[in-house]
Amino acid sequence: xxxxxxxxxxxxxxxxxxxxxxxxxxxxxxxxxxxxxxxxxxxxxxxxxxxxxxxxxxxxxxxxxxxxxxxxxxxxxxxxxxxxxxxxxxxxxxxxxxxxxxxxxxxxxxxxxxxxxxxxxxxxxxxxxxxxxxxxxxxxxxxxxxxxxxxxxxxxxxxxxxxxxxxxxxxxxxxxxxxxxxxxxxxxxxxxxxxxxxxxxxxxxxxxxxxxxxxxxxxxxxxxxxxxxxxxxxxxxxxxxxxxxxxxxxxxxxx
Amino acid sequence: xxxxxxxxxxxxxxxxxxxxxxxxxxxxxxxxxxxxxxxxxxxxxxxxxxxxxxxxxxxxxxxxxxxxxxxxxxxxxxxxxxxxxxxxxxxxxxxxxxxxxxxxxxxxxxxxxxxxxxxxxxxxxxxxxxxxxxxxxxxxxxxxxxxxxxxxxxxxxxxxxxxxxxxxxxxxxxxxxxxxxxxxxxxxxxxxxxxxxxxxxxxxxxxxxxxxxxxxxxxxxxxxxxxxxxxxxxxxxxxxxxxxxxxxxxxxxxxxxxxxxxxxxxxxxxxxxxxxxxxxxxxxxxxxxxxxxxxxxxxxxxxxxxxxxxxxxxxxxxxx
Numbered sequence: 001x002x003x004x005x006x007x008x009x010x011x012x013x014x015x016x017x018x019x020x021x022x023x024x025x026x027x028x029x030x031x032x033x034x035x036x037x038x039x040x041x042x043x044x045x046x047x048x049x050x051x052x053x054x055x056x057x058x059x060x061x062x063x064x065x066x067x068x069x070x071x072x073x074x075x076x077x078x079x080x081x082x083x084x085x086x087x088x089x090x091x092x093x094x095x096x097x098x099x100x101x102x103x104x105x106x107x108x109x110x111x112x113x114x115x116x117x118x119x120x121x122x123x124x125x126x127x128x129x130x131x132x133x134x135x136x137x138x139x140x141x142x143x144x145x146x147x148x149x150x151x152x153x154x155x156x157x158x159x160x161x162x163x164x165x166x167x168x169x170x171x172x173x174x175x176x177x178x179x180x181x182x183x184x185x186x187x188x189x190x191x192x193x194x195x196x197x198x199x200x201x202x203x204x205x206x207x208x209x210x211x212x213x214x215x216x217x218x219x220x221x222x223x224x225x226x227x228x229x230x231x232x233x234x235x236x237x238x239x240x241x242x243x244x245x246x247x248x249x250x251x252x253x254x255x
Numbered sequence: 256x257x258x259x260x261x262x263x264x265x266x267x268x269x270x271x272x273x274x275x276x277x278x279x280x281x282x283x284x285x286x287x288x289x290x291x292x293x294x295x296x297x298x299x300x301x302x303x304x305x306x307x308x309x310x311x312x313x314x315x316x317x318x319x320x321x322x323x324x325x326x327x328x329x330x331x332x333x334x335x336x337x338x339x340x341x342x343x344x345x346x347x348x349x350x351x352x353x354x355x356x357x358x359x360x361x362x363x364x365x366x367x368x369x370x371x372x373x374x375x376x377x378x379x380x381x382x383x384x385x386x387x388x389x390x391x392x393x394x395x396x397x398x399x400x401x402x403x404x405x406x407x408x409x410x411x412x413x414x415x416x417x418x419x420x421x422x423x424x425x426x427x428x429x430x431x432x433x434x435x436x437x438x439x440x441x442x443x444x445x446x447x448x449x450x451x452x453x454x455x456x457x458x459x460x461x462x463x464x465x466x467x468x469x470x471x472x473x474x475x476x477x478x479x480x481x482x483x484x485x486x487x488x489x490x491x492x493x494x495x496x497x498x499x500x501x502x503x504x505x506x507x508x509x510x511x512x513x514x515x516x517x518x519x520x521x522x523x524x525x526x527x528x529x530x531x532x533x534x535x536x537x538x539x540x541x542x543x544x545x546x547x548x549x550x551x552x553x554x555x556x557x558x559x560x561x562x563x564x565x566x567x568x569x570x571x572x573x574x575x
Contacts, residue, residue: 050316054333055345112344115330123399125392128331140407142538221401236317236328 042066046237049244054111057244064248071245074238078230087249091209094225099249100205105197106130109250115243121229122197129229133196138180139220148175149219152182153212159190160204319356322363332356390554397553402545410548411534411541418537422485422529426500427463428492429472432517441471443513450511450518457508463522475519485529496521 045066049057057063076085082095089097096105106122107113120128138144144152148171155172157164176182176190183190185198192200199207208218230239314321319332333344336355340347347355374381402410411418431446431453453470457463466472474480477491489497496519499509503523512519534541569575 047316050329053329053344055343112330112333116334119328119330123395125388125395127388127391128334131391137401137542140402140404140538141542142535221403224399224401226395226399236315240317 046070050237050240054115054240054243057111058247064244067241067244068248070238071241074234074242075245078234079242082227087246089207091207091214094208094223095227096207097205098246101250102203102205103192103200104194104250105199105207106194108194109247111240111243111247114246115239117227118234118239118242119229119231122227123224124226124229126229126231130197133185133198135218135223137220137222140222144175144180144219146220148179149216151175152180152219153215156201156215157212159202162204320360320363322360323367325363325367327356327359327363332359335359390550390557393553393557394550397549398546400546400549402542407538407541407545408534410545411537414541414544415531416529417544418534418540419529419531422501423482423525423527424485424488424500424503425480425482425524425526426478426488426492426503427480427522427524428475428477428496428519429463429467429522430475430514430517430519431470431472441517443518446518447511447513450520454508454511454520457520457522472520475516482525 045063048060049063049067052060052063057067075087079098080087082090082093083098084090084095087098089095089100104113106117116128117130120126120130122130123134125131136143139146139149151168151172152175153172154164154168155170155176158166158169158172177188185196186192186201187198190201192198199205204210206214206218208214208223234242315326317329318326319329320327332355335358336347336352337344339355339358340351344352369381375385376382431441431450433441433443433446449470453466453472456466456469467474477493477496478488479491483491485497485501488500492500495514496512499512500521500523503509503521504526505523507523507526509519509521509523512521
């Protein structure tokens, strides 16, 4: 009985059914082959992204595309909580915008510089981090009076072509180059110093808020936020991909 | 037909039978999983019991060199090269790049050797640097905090003594010895009574020298009988006597103070009280003190965590 049943099943499989099976097999093999080829390609790109010197990555569009394809997920999982999902920063946390095309607080915005900041952080306490400087708390330490800070804010308004009080701004300028010695970090032209993380004070970009009250607050209480070191928390490949993405998104577009 | 070929044929038949049995419909559902399980277990066993893999000879991406399997990151290498040569990395000639990398490899070798020699255990500078390095990382989040004016003011009032000028005092510490070669027969009760009388006479205006001579007081030798800062007087007098001395004003005489060596009386010639600085005048110091306190708290919390997770055994008689 069993033999006859098996025989009847065999009879049901006709030649035209084989074609369907072959077609299905071909599709499966093609998809599998594509998946394997893609995985191999991405593994190669991941390796090349790390083995290529950071300054040369711009010259490899394929590597940049690859970094841009993997970095957003890493960014959203690790960086977005401070710098924002839109990468525009969070002034309440003092986390700077990362797609600002005008300035980087530290370094020149190159892949190598960004990579080091991600690796070792800012004021993270790691020996390789940018640990040296922080914005002095001029008000709370009594180095400047509230009136003097107000004058300094007015001078900053003037530097940024915003409405200001001339008399107060003049007094603020005297403080900038005198008692407060702001020029020491921010430069004689107030363009900042990326060696010390001193921001440019003339481009109306304010990491801790740009209203006069916000700027007053920054001068009064100082600024000493930290960026953690991500070495040993993210892989080197993830860090490089993030650095490439931030470099690409933040570098000035040629006009 | 030989016996051997008969046996072979029977064996072939029986093996075909076994295979047929397992390939048959009723066993098919079990055969493949069983085969997979056997292969899996075999592979796992082989992986577990084979010799460990030899160290890799491939330098991972992102690493400039592997020194005894320890990586030197490309990022560190580039940064070091730019720092040493002071030009962008892409402009640094190959020979200078090589020199930098050689230096980093040499340093890594020295570090590894230092670890092998257990320098962290034996060299105080290394131990200090390690502890400081860790504390710097522990401190970082605490130092990112911006105190408010209210917080600073509260901190100031809780630590006012830290923001006071140092007081000074010229104090005499005389003692009526009990026991010892100077007053062998003296007991504490008698000494206490004599001291009470002496204090009365001193407060009545009798001279210190006369009272000392009359009752047998001697100079304790703890203080210099000259003006000295409060902190010095505290060290010299000890906590118990200093606590009495700091309450005395010019010309005051203390009540008798019983100590191990006898009964002491303090006579204050001159006292300049500490001057507490106004908050506004010391804001910067208060700010630094507040942040130092935060740092200390963070380090203490870290140590508490480490201790809670450590096994620390003390030898008999040892205390910490």
